[in-house]
Amino acid sequence: MPIDFNVDRLLTELTLDEKLSLLAGQDWWHTAAIERLNIPSVRVSDGPNGIRGTRFFACVPSACFPNGTALASTFNEEILESAGELMALEAKHKGAKVILGPTANIQRGPLGGRGFESFSEDPYLSGVATAAVVNGIQKSNEIAATVKHFVCNDMEHERFSSNSIVSERALREIYLEPFRLAVKHAQPKLFMTSYNKLNGIHCSSSKKLLQDILRNDWNSGATVISDWFGITDIVDSIQNGLDIEFPGPTRYRKPEILKNLLMCKTETREGGQFSIEHIDARARKVLELVKYFVEAEQSTDFPTNEDDHNNTFETAQFLRRLGNETIVLLKNETKLLPLDKKDDIVVIGPNAKAKNSSGGGCAALNGYYTISPLEGIANVTQRKTGDIPYTKGCDNHKNLSNLIEQCTNDADPEKKGAEMNFYTQPREVRGKEKPFDSYIIDQSFITLFDYKHEKVDEKKRLFYCTIEGYFIPKEDGDFEFQCQVLGTALFYIDDKLVINNKDDQTAGNFGFGSGTAPKNNIVTLEKGRKYKIFVDYGSGVTSKLSQSIAAGALQIGVNKVIDAEAEIKKAAELASKHDKVILVIGLNGEIESEGYDRDNMQLPRRTNDLVTAVLKANPNTVIVNQSGTPVEFPWLQQATTLLQAYYGGNELGNSIADVVFGDANPSGKLSLSWPLKNEDNPAYLNFKTVMGRVLYGEDIYVGYRFYEKLQRQVAYPFGHGLSYTTFKFNELDVSGDDESLKVELSVANTGKVDGKEVVQVYVARTSPSAVPRPVKELKKFKKVALKAGESAKVELTLSVKDSCSYFDEFHNQWHLEAGKYQVLVGSSSDDIHLIGDFEVKESEFWLGL
Numbered sequence: 001m002p003i004d005f006n007v008d009r010l011l012t013e014l015t016l017d018e019k020l021s022l023l024a025g026q027d028w029w030h031t032a033a034i035e036r037l038n039i040p041s042v043r044v045s046d047g048p049n050g051i052r053g054t055r056f057f058a059c060v061p062s063a064c065f066p067n068g069t070a071l072a073s074t075f076n077e078e079i080l081e082s083a084g085e086l087m088a089l090e091a092k093h094k095g096a097k098v099i100l101g102p103t104a105n106i107q108r109g110p111l112g113g114r115g116f117e118s119f120s121e122d123p124y125l126s127g128v129a130t131a132a133v134v135n136g137i138q139k140s141n142e143i144a145a146t147v148k149h150f151v152c153n154d155m156e157h158e159r160f161s162s163n164s165i166v167s168e169r170a171l172r173e174i175y176l177e178p179f180r181l182a183v184k185h186a187q188p189k190l191f192m193t194s195y196n197k198l199n200g201i202h203c204s205s206s207k208k209l210l211q212d213i214l215r216n217d218w219n220s221g222a223t224v225i226s227d228w229f230g231i232t233d234i235v236d237s238i239q240n241g242l243d244i245e246f247p248g249p250t251r252y253r254k255p256e257i258l259k260n261l262l263m264c265k266t267e268t269r270e271g272g273q274f275s276i277e278h279i280d281a282r283a284r285k286v287l288e289l290v291k292y293f294v295e296a297e298q299s300t301d302f303p304t305n306e307d308d309h310n311n312t313f314e315t316a317q318f319l320r321r322l323g324n325e326t327i328v329l330l331k332n333e334t335k336l337l338p339l340d341k342k343d344d345i346v347v348i349g350p351n352a353k354a355k356n357s358s359g360g361g362c363a364a365l366n367g368y369y370t371i372s373p374l375e376g377i378a379n380v381t382q383r384k385t386g387d388i389p390y391t392k393g394c395d396n397h398k399n400l401s402n403l404i405e406q407c408t409n410d411a412d413p414e415k416k417g418a419e420m421n422f423y424t425q426p427r428e429v430r431g432k433e434k435p436f437d438s439y440i441i442d443q444s445f446i447t448l449f450d451y452k453h454e455k456v457d458e459k460k461r462l463f464y465c466t467i468e469g470y471f472i473p474k475e476d477g478d479f480e481f482q483c484q485v486l487g488t489a490l491f492y493i494d495d496k497l498v499i500n501n502k503d504d505q506t507a508g509n510f511g512f513g514s515g516t517a518p519k520n521n522i523v524t525l526e527k528g529r530k531y532k533i534f535v536d537y538g539s540g541v542t543s544k545l546s547q548s549i550a551a552g553a554l555q556i557g558v559n560k561v562i563d564a565e566a567e568i569k570k571a572a573e574l575a576s577k578h579d580k581v582i583l584v585i586g587l588n589g590e591i592e593s594e595g596y597d598r599d600n601m602q603l604p605r606r607t608n609d610l611v612t613a614v615l616k617a618n619p620n621t622v623i624v625n626q627s628g629t630p631v632e633f634p635w636l637q638q639a640t641t642l643l644q645a646y647y648g649g650n651e652l653g654n655s656i657a658d659v660v661f662g663d664a665n666p667s668g669k670l671s672l673s674w675p676l677k678n679e680d681n682p683a684y685l686n687f688k689t690v691m692g693r694v695l696y697g698e699d700i701y702v703g704y705r706f707y708e709k710l711q712r713q714v715a716y717p718f719g720h721g722l723s724y725t726t727f728k729f730n731e732l733d734v735s736g737d738d739e740s741l742k743v744e745l746s747v748a749n750t751g752k753v754d755g756k757e758v759v760q761v762y763v764a765r766t767s768p769s770a771v772p773r774p775v776k777e778l779k780k781f782k783k784v785a786l787k788a789g790e791s792a793k794v795e796l797t798l799s800v801k802d803s804c805s806y807f808d809e810f811h812n813q814w815h816l817e818a819g820k821y822q823v824l825v826g827s828s829s830d831d832i833h834l835i836g837d838f839e840v841k842e843s844e845f846w847l848g849l
Contacts, residue, residue, distance in 0.1 A: 025248035048101035070326035070646035072119035072671035084136020109683035113156035116628020121703030127181025144189035153194030210241030323655025338662025361594020376653025393571035400482035400557025407469030417442035418469030486511030514548035586626030667756035682706035717830035725751025734836035748791035767819030
């Protein structure tokens, strides 16, 4: 017999205290349970490119997907929906019901710290990509997606307090549009509010956003949750529609506080600021979410297993194929690509051996594994990595890592890593205290944000750790060590204090801005000698800086000190001795990360000098850039061959190698315009909080809308991406009625290899308009797979209202403006092949979906 989880009945049976408990998480990852009424707890988990589970520290390994801008670069709704299905399966393996993703925010400019995590600069592409992933996640009705961050969380600078000043038209047409499209096409079960203010009001307390737009205009039934520690108000957030405060235990929604603010049951209602009806409305949304899962499970006993059993051949194959479709061939002037697997190659570059599977912050996770580009090249060419000539060429790190990964330890000599022991007392007074918790850790970035143990008071969160291991240098020389900490740390080598980040701390970006700046020291080491590494750590509350919301974190790292000029010269000489070069450069999760924005668009350190030297030594160089968002390419005119590879998840190296050697024909298209330099981008003057506010001065002219309006040159336009074959568009026909527009054309593969092309449909108004309009706007796309010599008919249907309306600020409604329009069909925003005309006969004002 089906379970009767009756929300109306439960609301009448809940006590006031029980209702209030539902309005906040019980911990970092769970909603509150009411055992008396058999209301289960719901587990949530990060995030946008993989499912972490319930722990930052010592988390169960997971599938890491390509980052957001990479996923959008597939321009493929079907594969994105399949990605969502795999995310849902991963969630089941982590015992989670709610995935905290995808991220639907717009990239106003290239420097946003979380820009890699979102999909695009274009609201239509962002909305369709979001809807596709959500549909995949929610397909089984067992897992729910959370669309975030609602809204205008488009940069990291002062993100908890920044006031985004946005015109109503830009808000509706650009920043809210991905969320509207997600509701229209996928009905996500949850929304997460952003940290910032919007036009003076925090988004987590905004009646306009949560009630007027989301629930009334869009008729969404989504449960609304805060971002972690993202509530700033008690009364308004409850009155205006924020259902759950995360994480727990609550800071703002304590029952004793809420009861004092609740309106009295008298005629005057004196002394109260909100009513029981507000509490009931919030509790109802939580119960409706629980009901969704109970009915899917036909049980109130939800699985809570966390395992890595989805680390299968099928998972790897899908992630590899997904990665193939994200890679964008930017330039192939001399047809150097694809390479032959028997070619005499040399691999150069700091990203070649690095395993940059993701950007940093909450999107990062402990992957099942990560294939580096060098490993991928070895796999595809069936060589051993040691048999492929390689040199780094230059450093590109922001902060140092990769120490623990190289260590051995006494506790488990067969396992790479260091031994980490937990204590209740500091080292100087603990005496013979035995550790209450122990791990073998294998990562140098140690995240203890949500660390819990019965020996640790949840309120004080005071504990101490030691980290012990052995480091054996592979060559003689000077080695730079680094330590940054949320808490305190003393770093020793062979019992000698090398770094003191305890007694004299300087505030930095570490730990989402609550930790220290890094401290460094250089030590001369001998090749092959075994050095003892020891770290004495105190949790976050021991910090000399302001206290953090997290329990603690630590990062320690090492790097061989190099002579930059000598290394670049060495790389160039090596390049000259081989027929072809694969040069892998770019950014990483230390440079692109939640918590801070990039300072500039430049490639790090001496990367540009390395590229210039290698190109001069050997023009037959394939440059592979890894970054989530654009970087400057000052050597672009000298380069003949360039790939954009993003952060490709577990299979990043195999996906890159597949494309480089032709096992996969590249079909990715840029989800972002690629400016020549940072000063060219539309948000250049306004990409920072100044005296509490950030002005969205570019208005609706974001990305290609800006570059086209000003006729400003870019390195590569939005939607650009080449192939190893060629395509031709023909026979455009545009027809339709007042509601929908049908676009028909033929696409032919005119080359000699199978491939995929993206048909991009833009709409432009040609009649005079009541308001300034972009030159054109993306309103539909479709990826078409064609064998060599094959052609196919392609049909696309566009919503007339969605494609032709602007938001009228005077009427506070969308305005479908009568007049003449054009359909422009192309392979990028700058490469239009076919143009057709149509007309909207009657004007119309509208709101909603």
